[in-house]
Amino acid sequence: MATAIPLLICDDSSMARKQLMRSLPANWPFRVSQADNGLDGLDAIRAGRGEIVLLDLTMPRLDGFGVLTRMREEGLQADVIVVSGDIQQEAIRRALALGARSFIRKPADPADLEAALLALGRPLPTDAAALLRSDMSLPAVGFRDAFREVANIAMGRAAELLARVLGVFIRLPVPNVNILEVGELHMALLDAQGSQQVSAICQGYIGSGIAGEALLIFHDSEIDDVARLLNHQASSSPLELQLDLAAIVIGACLNGLSEQLGMQLSSGHPLVLGQHCTIGELIRLNRGRWKRTLAVEISYSLEDHDIKFDLMLLFTEDSVPVLQKKIDFLIN
Known part of the structure; x- marks a missing residue:
């Protein structure tokens, strides 16, 4: 009988871990372990539970880059396949430079995953050793976790486009997903930007029973720096620049959501919600615009630049049951 191969799936999303377990080739004798952050992932590798590691890049406590760096520093031996929604060319380059054997974009295609596993050069099993995984328990996945993973992948698509346009590396967070009352939404906006002067662009979207608004918030102090990165024409106004960036970020993010959920979201014309004001004034x-809402908060920051954009996707309360049905289809 073939010897079980310790395989670790290190990803903060239970939905991503479940998808990867389902995507593993059936004829490989894996003994699967899970970790939901980089520090626990390192402990599992040290304990011998990860000869092969499927590693996410965007995680709390310690991200995938940090895991790869620590593995190199400690001399930990494992074959790492990065599976990530951060598909920037620089993210791929860095992961491979730090020792990852290959890179797969989320959501992982089973054929791509099998090809990456075969490329590790391990001998193929010759018996029905897949039975070793027959009792492998799939993680429970709730709506909030699943939708956060969908938003994470969409966020990565937008970051890849923004990185190419600006010529910089975009640092990505774990998205925040919450159902908020209007007062809680106001507090979230205040927490995001504090008392600094900001400008905000809003773009509505609708389709397949889903509606909402995307809100992109800029610090006024950073607009000139962004203009220099874009080599923007001197004749262009800061407002034109903000509208250009909103089209890039919001459009790519909505396309990423639409692709994953099997729907088509049509967006309206961008609107200026406020310029050179505090978040309190913007609110x-x-x-009257925002009631109870499903809010997805994403903060993009530019490496080596003091520049950050906050993107909030605000779905109407009526959209939530429709989204839950679409997410249930992905989960199950």
Whole structure:
């Protein structure tokens, strides 16, 4: 009988871990372990539970780059396949330079995963050793976790496009997903930007029973720096620059959501919600726009630049049951 291969799936999303377990080739004798952050993942590798590691890049406590760096520093031996929604060319280059054997974009295609496993050069099993995985328990996945993973992949698509346009590396967070009352939404906006002066662009979207608004918030102090990265024409106004960036980020993010959920979202014309004001003023000017909402908060920061954009996707309360049905289809 073939010897079981210790395989570790290190990803903060239970949905991503479940998808990867389902995508593993059936004729490989894996003994699967799971970790939901980089520090626990390192402990599992040290304990011998990860001869092969399927590693996410965007995680809390310690990200995938940090895991690869620590493995190199400690001399930990494992074949790492990065499976990530961060598909920037620089992210791929860095992961491979740090020792990853290959890179697969999320959501992982089973054929791509099998090809990456075969490329490790391990001998193929010759018996029905897949039975070793017959009792492998798939993680439970809730709506919030699943939708956060969908948003994470969409966020990565937008970052890849933004990175190419600006010529920089975009640092990505774990998205925040919450159902918020209007007062809680106002607090989230205040926490995101504090008392600095900001400008905000809003773009509505609708389709397949889903509706909402995407809100992109800029610090006024950073607009000139962004203009220099874009080599923007001197005749272009800061507002034109903000509208250009909103089209890039919001459009790519909505396309990423649409692709995963099997729907088509049509977006309206961008609107200026406020310029050169505090978040408190922005809320006061637009108090009637937002009610109870499913809010996805994503912060993009540019490496080696003091520049950050906050993107919030605000889905109407009526959209939530439709989204839950679409997410249930992905989960099950």
